[in-house]
Amino acid sequence: MSTDVQVPTAELREVNGPSALGGGSRRFADLLWLISVTEFKRVYFGTVLGYLWSLIRPLLLFGVLLLVFTQVFRVGGDQVEHYAVYLLMGIVLYTFFSEATSNAVTSVVSQEGVVRKTQFPRAVIPLATTLTSLFNLLLNLIIVLVFLLAFGVTPAWSWLLFPIALVFLFVGAAGSSMALSALYVRYRDTAIIWMVASQALLYLTPILYPVNSFGEETKEHLLMWNPLSVIFEQVRVWVLHEPAAPTAVQAAGGWLGLIPAAIIYFGVCGFGVWYFSREAPRIAEAL
Amino acid sequence: MSVDQELTTPLALAGPRPDAPAAIRVEDLHKSFRIPTQRVDSLKERAVHPFASREYRELRALDGVSFEIRQGEFFGIVGRNGSGKSTLLKLLASIYRADSGRIQIAGRLAPFIELGVGFNQELTARENVLLNGVMMGLTPKEVREREDAVIDFAELHDFADLKLKNYSSGMLVRLAFSVMLQADADVLLIDEVLAVGDAAFQQKCADAFRQMKREGKTIVLVTHDMAAVEEYCHRALLIADGKVQYLGSPAMAGNEYLKLNFEGGTTTGAGSGESEGVKVHECKLVDENGEETFTLEERQPIRFRLALELEQETSALHLRFVLANADDLGIFEFGTLLTEEAGDDLAPGKRLTAAVAIENRLAAGRYFLNCGIHSPAGINLFLPKAVTFVVFGTKETRGVISPDFEINVAPEDDR
Secondary structure, three states, X not given: OHHHOOOOOOOEEEOOOOOOOOOOHHXXXXXXXXXXXHHHHHHHHHOXXXXXXXXXXXXXXXXXXXXXXXXXXXXXXXXXXXXXXXXXXXXXXXXXXXXXXXXXXXXXXXXXHHHHHOOOOOOHHHHHHHHHHHHHHHHXXXXXXXXXXXXXXXXXXXXXXXXXXXXXXXXXHHHHHHHHHXXXXXXXXXXXXXXXXXXXXXHOOOOOOOHHHOOOHHHHHHHOOOHHHHHHHHHHHHHXXXXXXXXXXXXXXXXXXXXXXXXXXXXXXXXXXXXXXXXXXXXXXXX | OOHHHHHHOOOOXXXXXXXXXXXXXXXXXXXXXXXXXXXXXXXXXXXXXXOOOOOXXXXXXXXXXXXXXXXXXXXXXXXXXXXXXXXXXHHHOOOOOOOEEEEEEEOOEEEEOOOOOOOOOOOEHHHHHHHHHHHOOOOHHHHHHHHHHHHHXXXXXXXXXXXXXXXXXXXXXXXXXXXXXXXXXXXXXXXXOOOOOOHHHHHHXXXXXXXXXXOOOEEEEEEOOHHHHHHHOOEEEEEEOOEEEEEEOHHHHHHHHHHHHHHHOOOOOOOOEEEOOEEEEEEEEEOOOOOEOOEEEOOOOEEEEEEEEEOOOOOEEEEEEEEEEOOOOEEEEEEEEEEOOOOOOOOOOOEEEEEEEEOOOEOOEEEEEEEEEEOOOOOEEEEEEEEEEEEEOOOOOOOOEOOOOOOOOOOOOOO
């Protein structure tokens, strides 16, 4: 009879409600991977042109800027050996950062249904958008590689250092995403403010112009306050390995000059993690 | 256990062993929501008024709730809208965080809150099954092993690779339900979804519930459908204004619930009403001793009393009653005509009491009595659901009545 069943005996565990990361690291990783991969597949196999679409945007931007800066302003040629590749790489990396963060801003709110009805570590949402963008970036980097070789940049051992820059870029994007997605739950103008801010970042990072184009040390040092500048400049050194290009440390005027960038970088990431964790338990109520 | 036994074992009777350990323990749970009276919802405003005081109105959703559910128990949580039952559900499901108090749960919990909202409309059924399974705490490998079983149970084999946005609501519900069943959780948290799908699928769900009960799973059902609670649950918790109002047998919880509805309800017609010319003082179900009651056992005669006061001259008065079930299906009608000619005193100011007794052949369930009072002189009073009551019984039966019957089965003579 049904009363004679073997009752499974499980221990009582404390339940503390939702959090940013709780619920086991294994499950967190599984969810993160699954969500980013399905989202990536959806974009690429969901539409006919799929991958082409996300490639067209940076390539178009690249084409226009290349035209403007080599034909109209003539910034490139003198200080950068391979200006076209320099520009393309900068745009591809910048596109990753801006795409990851701007998708993240509304991510938690647009997943409202899931957040309000199911229980899972909340930080998965902004992190998954960042990871999806990373997959995009990896695909786009193949194009960059083709350009590198086509423009006659010789492969070098220092290329192996590139992943370090990528890790810093990814962590920075993830930290910003966490901060932005949590802020947007409470303050809806975050999206607009961030749109303007990320536009500004395009010009405040040495992408269109090389850092040594100022010819003025103070301005170079100031530009290096931007953590993205540090990463991008170091990528230029490692990947394009031009003798003329200053390393991030040189551009900042010594290791001490990197302190402001480090403070901003770790400040943003720290704030993102702290603020998201603080808000996570109540996100479902605030929506 | 034979099929026959299974059919005759009432779902609600096979309870957990009395010494079963706790599956859920809730201690002194508090939760309130802060509703800002003046909302600062942009960074701009925050920057302009950095120290603007935030004024809140506190809405106390749960106020010191404690209870314990044993492993293997089918537990009902009932309450009216706004009583705090949904908040309690979301706290148990780790969607909200409590202000204070403790929640302890043994094993894994699978929440089933509203139909298929955890699904992504842009993905296929297969992808959603995977995603949902992992959300409920399975590993991707475990989910892939069950994937086909889930889709088969939902009877969606031909649509497994179709995006959910192209699904009908019935298909979504079926998918959501089978995902939950296959999650292999120790505790299931279900929010008013018993009536899902078509009749065949409902039957399948009922079978699945029985199966889960046999396996000693703990099931928590949150609903305001008392009939479902009385049908399935071993015990029920009635919650009102964020406090535990009653904890015990489903039938008693049902009683208390109806009482609550009477006290606060206006739509159910609290048993008194007014119209031109007539005033109803009382209309209630009573037991043998004339005490008011809200429940009847099967076969216990239906007795109710109607007291009214005439306020205008009339030569005749027609009393009509319709007994209806929870689906508003009229089951039978009865009434009487009072006339002066027949010697009834229908003078203004006269108080009349009608005592009605009806043989009870109703099947277990919830019923309403609609009451109408009419006269040629223009009295026209209709009291919908003047009396609400529950008939409870131990037999599960289909249909609305359960008449006495006799069946003689004899072997046919061999020819």
